Structures are given as C-alpha cells and as structure tokens.
Amino acid sequence: MRHLIDIMDLTGKEISELISTASDIAARPERYAECCRRKKLATLFFEPSTRTRLSFEAAMYELGGQVLGFSEAASSSASKGESVADTARVVGCYADIIAMRHPKEGAPMVAAAAAGVPVINAGDGGHHHPTQTLADLFTIYREKGGFENLTVGLCGDLKFGRTVHSLAAAMSRYSGVRFVLISPEELRVPHYIVEDVLKANGVPFIETESLEDALPELDVLYMTRVQKERFFNEADYLRLKDSYILTGKKLAAARSDLAVMHPLPRVNEISVEIDDDPRACYFKQVINGKFMRMALIMKLLEVEV
Amino acid sequence: MIIGQIKDGIVLDHITAGKGIKIYDILGLQDIGCTVAMIQLADSKKMGKKDIIKIGKVIDLDFDILGFIDPGITVNIIEDGKLAKREHLSPPEKIVNLIRCKNPRCITSCEQEIKHEFYLADREKLVYRCKYCDTEAPNQFRTEV
Incomplete structure (x- = not known):
C-alpha cells in the first residue's frame, strides 16, 4: 500500500504517469466519472483549509466516489484527546483512502502507519504539502x-x-x-x-x-x-x-x-x-490541482479505467 | 599509570577525549557488578588524547548508541586474555528514543506514545533528522547525552 507524505515519495517516473493521467482526465473527464464508484475518501482536516479540502472533495466526486470527514479539530475526537493514530485507525475502517491536514508536522506519517488505507498528506504544519x-x-x-x-x-x-x-x-x-x-x-x-x-x-x-x-x-x-x-x-x-x-x-x-x-x-x-x-x-x-488529486487518488486506490 | 589486562571482557578504545564518563553513564556501567576501569586523557598517536574504558566481563552493548555518540570508538572483545573480536563502529542508520525532537510543531511533541526516531541524513557530516518533521538533531545532542 502506498501513501503520499512527501513529494519525494514519488519517483520522477510516477510523477510523469500522474501527469499523463491528469492530462487525460482534463481532456476526457467523462471517462473517469465512475472509476471510484463505491469508494469513499475521508477528509480529516484538523485545521481549516477550504481550498485544499474542497479540491480533494471535488476530485473524489468527479471520480464517482463519496466523501466523509471533518473540517476542523473541534468537530473530531481530537478535541476529546484521541491520538492521531487512533483516529486514523478508526477512519480507516470507514473509508478507502484518507486525506489529512494537521497543524503538527509528521502527523500524516503517524496516520499512515495506523490507518490500514492509503493516506495523503494534505499539509502538515510548515512541513510538506505534496x-x-x-x-x-x-x-x-x-x-x-x-x-x-x-x-x-x-x-x-x-x-x-x-x-x-x-x-x-x-x-x-x-x-x-x-x-x-x-x-x-x-x-x-x-x-x-x-x-x-x-x-x-x-x-x-x-x-x-x-x-x-x-x-x-x-x-x-x-x-x-x-x-x-x-x-x-x-x-x-x-x-x-x-x-x-x-x-x-x-x-x-x-x-x-x-x-x-x-x-x-x-x-x-x-x-x-x-x-x-x-x-x-x-x-x-487550482483546476490543475484537482486533476492531479484525481490522478493521485486513482493511483493510491489502484483504480484503472 | 598501569592498569592490568583483562581476561574476559570489553575494551572501548579510541573514545573521544572527555566523552568516556558520558559513555560510562549511558551504558550504566556503574550497575553491572564487575570491575570497570575508566582511563581519561590517555596519549594516542592517532588522536592525541583519548579515553578508554575497560569492562571486566562481556556484556551486551548497544552499538547504535555508541555509534551515535562517538562513531570513532573501537570495541575490542577479550576472551581468555586474547583479542577475540574487534568492531569499528559506524554511525547508525537510525536512533530510537535516545534523543527527543526539539521542534514544538512536531507531532512527537504532543503525542506521548510515538517513538522519537531520527534517521541519518548525512553520513559525512553526521547529520540526523527527525523521522516525522525532518528537524535536524543539533550536534550538541551528542555532547548532552
């Protein structure tokens, strides 16, 4: 199972493949409209980020998938003191893939080790935003x-x-x-x-x-x-x-x-x-980001058209 | 000054001068129940001055800790009065729970159960970085520990 925590987790060849897929999505979006049907993306945003969260959600919807999640820590179990690892493990039981933003650097790496499903780092403090x-x-x-x-x-x-x-x-x-x-x-x-x-x-x-x-x-x-x-x-x-x-x-x-x-x-x-x-x-x-997130979700879910 | 040879045990040689006492503490040599000799500022052709520790029995050593603190150390295993094995240390690829990440924005600063793990980022300059936030472990960690 693959995660994306740091952009350097991807090889140059993989980035070329993602670009190729994203280019095809941009040219023929209807071809991809059902490829993540019955798949669920969890957006775990422990700090607000309207743009990135909406981009992930739009990406998953355009792949025919569904989205669940929260947009601030106050509405998650983190406010009750639950650890990142436990949150990820629980959410991994509900969703097929997770996109996580967290103010603490390294939190998505902790989540990736526990979730049991692919984790995408959607920004961890001032660290990475692949x-x-x-x-x-x-x-x-x-x-x-x-x-x-x-x-x-x-x-x-x-x-x-x-x-x-x-x-x-x-x-x-x-x-x-x-x-x-x-x-x-x-x-x-x-x-x-x-x-x-x-x-x-x-x-x-x-x-x-x-x-x-x-x-x-x-x-x-x-x-x-x-x-x-x-x-x-x-x-x-x-x-x-x-x-x-x-x-x-x-x-x-x-x-x-x-x-x-x-x-x-x-x-x-x-x-x-x-x-x-x-x-x-x-x-x-902004629009290119959505296409690349679509290509990335497909890659991590090992979905092909 | 003459310190006798040991029959079975370990000689930690080529310790950077001044680090012997720290290594003594970290290895817990005060609690192992045998003769331990600490030689400080011994003359060395290679190093000028060095520290040496002689341990009067063979014990399990954490080579990663030693390699992190002072990678130039030579570990000599003595059996029946003879050199049975010589290990030249090298910096470990990772160190776990020996030092803590000092970055207040690191996930390890707020989640207690996470191990503090550093990876060797630059073998030449002996730079270690936090596995989670990539913050560099300051060099003074090696003198602090």
Whole structure:
C-alpha cells in the first residue's frame, strides 16, 4: 500500500504517469466519472483549509466516489484527546483512502502507519504539502511543455514557504533547471535546502533581492507572500514589502511566455490587474490541482479505467 | 599509570577525549557488578588524547548508541586474555528514543506514545533528522547525552 507524505515519495517516473493521467482526465473527464464508484475518501482536516479540502472533495466526486470527514479539530475526537493514530485507525475502517491536514508536522506519517488505507498528506504544519507541488508541476508542464531547461524564479518568503521548498526539490530532478531565488535577506532559502537539494543535485542557482532584475530571464515566476510577522523589525518590513509585489509595470519587463504562479491565497503580492494577463497561471493551478488529486487518488486506490 | 589486562571482557578504545564518563553513564556501567576501569586523557598517536574504558566481563552493548555518540570508538572483545573480536563502529542508520525532537510543531511533541526516531541524513557530516518533521538533531545532542 502506498501513501503520499512527501513529494519525494514519488519517483520522477510516477510523477510523469500522474501527469499523463491528469492530462487525460482534463481532456476526457467523462471517462473517469465512475472509476471510484463505491469508494469513499475521508477528509480529516484538523485545521481549516477550504481550498485544499474542497479540491480533494471535488476530485473524489468527479471520480464517482463519496466523501466523509471533518473540517476542523473541534468537530473530531481530537478535541476529546484521541491520538492521531487512533483516529486514523478508526477512519480507516470507514473509508478507502484518507486525506489529512494537521497543524503538527509528521502527523500524516503517524496516520499512515495506523490507518490500514492509503493516506495523503494534505499539509502538515510548515512541513510538506505534496499535492500543492503536484498542482504546481502539472501547471508548469502544461504551460511550458516539460520541465527541462527552465529558469524558475522563486520569490518572496523562501525561508518558511513550504511550497517553494517542495517545488525546488521536485524540479531539481530535471536537467537544465536553474533557480533564481528572489527574497529579502531575512527570508532566504534555508541552508539545508541549498545544501541538500540544490548543491547536492548540482542545480545552478543565484540569490537576489531584486524582483525587477530577475524578471527578464525567467520562464516561471513562483510568487509567495512576504508576511509582516516574519520580520525582526517593522522598518525592514516597510522597506521591503512593496519590492515583492508583482505589478503590471514590473511584468512589462518579463518574457511574453512567462508563467506567473502562486499557491494562493493571494493577499496583495500579485496585483489584480495581472489576473487577465495570459501569463497569469495561479487560477489554472487550482483546476490543475484537482486533476492531479484525481490522478493521485486513482493511483493510491489502484483504480484503472 | 598501569592498569592490568583483562581476561574476559570489553575494551572501548579510541573514545573521544572527555566523552568516556558520558559513555560510562549511558551504558550504566556503574550497575553491572564487575570491575570497570575508566582511563581519561590517555596519549594516542592517532588522536592525541583519548579515553578508554575497560569492562571486566562481556556484556551486551548497544552499538547504535555508541555509534551515535562517538562513531570513532573501537570495541575490542577479550576472551581468555586474547583479542577475540574487534568492531569499528559506524554511525547508525537510525536512533530510537535516545534523543527527543526539539521542534514544538512536531507531532512527537504532543503525542506521548510515538517513538522519537531520527534517521541519518548525512553520513559525512553526521547529520540526523527527525523521522516525522525532518528537524535536524543539533550536534550538541551528542555532547548532552
């Protein structure tokens, strides 16, 4: 039985297979409308996440399956002190597959060991969020036709942003990929990502504080939010906060085939004037995420059409 | 200083100078009911200074714990006054319940029954990470234990 806890649990070949399935689902959704009939997905969300939970639920419904679960810890037995392992074991008796979000890092791994059914990590604290990375990869694939030889800009909070860490790890597998890491000094990519992911895989990268300088050379720009609470002092935040807002004026210097991505929710880091620009891909990531979650559920349930 | 040879027992050699007493404590050598000699700051051609522990009987040793704390240790098993076996330790692939994850956001911080398990992430730099949250076990753990 397979689980998905970390994006690196999947081989490059498996990710290619998921992309292939997701592409077919997007092209011929009716072909998949009954393939998970009589199967049940449990969405165990110990902290709120409307978008991810709805994506999983929509994915299962579109596969013809059913959904049960809860959307906050207060409405689960966790509020009575039940352990994650016990909750997973009980839910595993009701459902065929589990998608779990939990504020504690490693909770889905504990659940996977106890559940008796496949467990998908739908986000564990600031640790992993592999299905967001699947959505990101599928979006890059659809926009750029592949992963090789891309220059990928990661912008904003690169220190705490789990989505950029996972994306960097997943993209490091492909040849010719280079990264431009755009962030304030305080929010640079952690040392272990630089050492264990980028340098260990021989991936070229540069670090810069200037989004404007980096933009013209990028194939993909992955934006994240710079949060005030991440700064040591307010003066630095005020000095830098507008540097990482993508506006139409800044985008004018970018390539015509740039893919602008964002894991959402967006606050103000991408100006709404860009939403109608053909380079804006952040809402495409949402629909792509649903297709990849459908492909993933099928894979873990070992369902074929 | 002369410390006699042992007939049957174990000699833990090449202990990093200063770690002998910690290893003595962790192995519980005060409770094994036989002669134990602790030699600190002995001269060593290879290490400059080293600690040595001589144990007057053969006991079961947790090589994983020893390998985690001080992977350079040599374990010599003495039988009938002769060297019967020599083990060169290496860092264990995982360590269980020896140290605790310090990440307050880790699931091990709130669920008591979960084992604290770390995996060897970098053999060269001896980096261990929590199985659940990937937080690095700080190097000072090895001097704390």
